[in-house]
Amino acid sequence: MFPKRWRSREKKSQLVQRFDWIFPKNSKKLILVVKKNTEFSGNLRVCADLILKCGKHKVFVYKDDSMPSSIKIALKKQGIIVLEPNSWRSFYHILTSGTCVFSHVPRDAHLTKKHKDRKILGLWHGVAFKNIESQMLSVADSKMQLIKNNAKLYDLLIASSEIDKQYMAKSFLVNEDIIDVIGLPRYELLKSSYLFDELLDWQKKKLNGIKSDRKFILYAPTFRENGSSAFDQIDNKEWLLLNKFLEDNNSVLGLRPHSYDNKRPPLITEDMDNIVWLSQEVFTESNLILQFVDILIVDFSSIWIDFLLLDRPILGFAKDFDHYCNQERGFAYNFDDTFPDIFAHNFKDLIQSLNQLLANDSQFTEYFHAKHKFHRYSLQTDYLDTLAGSLKRLKII
Structure with a gap:
């Protein structure tokens, strides 16, 4: 050594x-x-x-x-x-x-x-x-x-x-x-057809058990340069409301932290049956998780660009939208022209958007403009x- x-x-x-x-x-x-x-x-x-x-x-x-x-x-x-x-x-x-x-x-x-x-x-x-x-x-x-x-x-x-x-x-x-x-x-x-090793096969079975017969929503925010966490933007009252909303809609919410973000979930969520912490250490592949996801909630992370290939709904959510846009890294492209769907700036609007999506049986959403911009090829x-x-x-x- x-x-x-x-x-x-x-x-x-x-x-x-x-x-x-x-x-x-x-x-x-x-x-x-x-x-x-x-x-x-x-x-x-x-x-x-x-x-x-x-x-x-x-x-x-x-x-x-x-x-x-x-x-x-x-x-x-x-x-x-x-x-x-x-x-x-x-x-x-x-x-x-x-x-x-x-x-x-x-x-x-x-x-x-x-x-x-x-x-x-x-x-x-x-x-x-x-x-x-x-x-x-x-x-x-x-x-x-x-x-x-x-x-x-x-x-x-x-x-x-x-x-x-x-x-x-x-x-x-x-x-x-x-x-x-x-x-x-x-x-x-x-691709569900991709051959995995034993570790990823275990993760796949674990995710299948988490989803079961429920709608799987994933919240995957990016990190903040100042060290604060996007998960802390949701207060305890809102976590309780969100868990009840998920229960009422036969849904589960996965929380996917960025590798530079918190290593533990918000304390109040640890005993919630409808909210699951999907850490990088346990679930090593974000795109394996995305196989199971019906709706993706994201802020400024580029994970939604991968998710475009699956033709499923994408929602934006960040309470610190103005601060992030003006004082963090900035964006490679014009945000308003690039982000493919609705962006909620508060918890109430997020719940409203989720409610509309879950009430709609059809989850197919082809974001043609964004997909064409970021992908030369398809999942074929x-x-x-x-x-x-x-x-x-x-x-x-």
């Missing part, structure tokens, strides 16, 4: 930079890199499934932080090697890997320099709706320098549509030529195949 004085991100980056040129890269060694405070999921998971299916690589997962034991066990059963943080062994594999795949950015594996024998793939974890990277409202000079440096490292980024491609290029400060519009691999997880597409095309072009598989 590293001495404590070498465990800062800066020290690790210096260490990799110092020795990177010495170690030869192995083209058959691939590392999937998970960002701190998130879990192995989404695009990385589907990419891993593809690489394992091809059978030509030794596959590793690295996270510069602890990882739940359930995920470690599931990965090892698949034949994936889990690299521990702050170990010499992990750094050896980072230094010798021929391909690194990121859910976020190269600095998550302490890489700062381009190497001619190493491919860097950015499988950004979702379609941007809020501003990201260089397009955030306020970016410190040091952060901007990191973004500019990362831009030199990428061999491939992916996008879901042409407009998403343009925004990715602007945000990451890269040339559009390295961005492939292939759709996000994680869209495969929206094989996203493993589109990803494979890009990897073949780079001679990775």
Whole structure:
């Protein structure tokens, strides 16, 4: 293990930079890199499934932080090697890997320099709706320098549509030529036919039991930069009213926190039969949850862009709408022209909108304009195949 004085991100980056040129890269060694405070999921998971299916690589997962034991066990059963943080062994594999795949950015594996024998793939974890990277409202000079440096490292980024491609290029400060519009691999997880490992199969059975014969509503807000939680915007009286509303309408509400948000549900909801906490640690795949969802409630998170592919109703809800719009990150697109349906600014309007939807037996809602804007492909597409095309072009598989 590293001495404590070498465990800062800066020290690790210096260490990799110092020795990177010495170690030869192995083209058959691939590392999937998970960002701190998130879990192995989404695009990385589907990419891993593809690489394992091809059978030509030794596959590793690295996270510069602890990882739940359930995920470690599931990965090892698949034949994936889990690299521990702050170990010499992990750094050896980072230094010798021929391909690194990121859910976020190269600095998550302490890489700062381009190497001619190493491919860097950015499988950004979702379609941007809020501003990201260089397009955030306020970016410190040091952060901007990191973004500019990362831009030199990428061999491939992916996008879901042409407009998403343009925004990715602007945000990451890269040339559009390295961005492939292939759709996000994680869209495969929206399909009930997708083959899961034991861990996800357990989660799927658990979700099926939660839903039972009820309507499943999901509330999945994003985090706030100031550390407050969107769940705290609903007071105790409103939680009680909401639980009674759900009971009266044979419905269940799942609460899905952002990975940067609260780790526990609002205290008053813990004993409520119709409200369920769907933590990232237990339910690792948002798109697996979406398979079961009849109505999605969201604020400024881009999870609704994935949900568009299922043609089911989307509701907006945030009491701090004006504050968020004016003082947080800002949006990649004009909000009013982009958000596909009604946006409630108070609890009363939210309940009214839910009541109207639950009274309507037909839940099919095709948001044609938004879907066309954000998705080149439909759920009929094989996203493993589109990803494979890009990897073949780079001679990775």
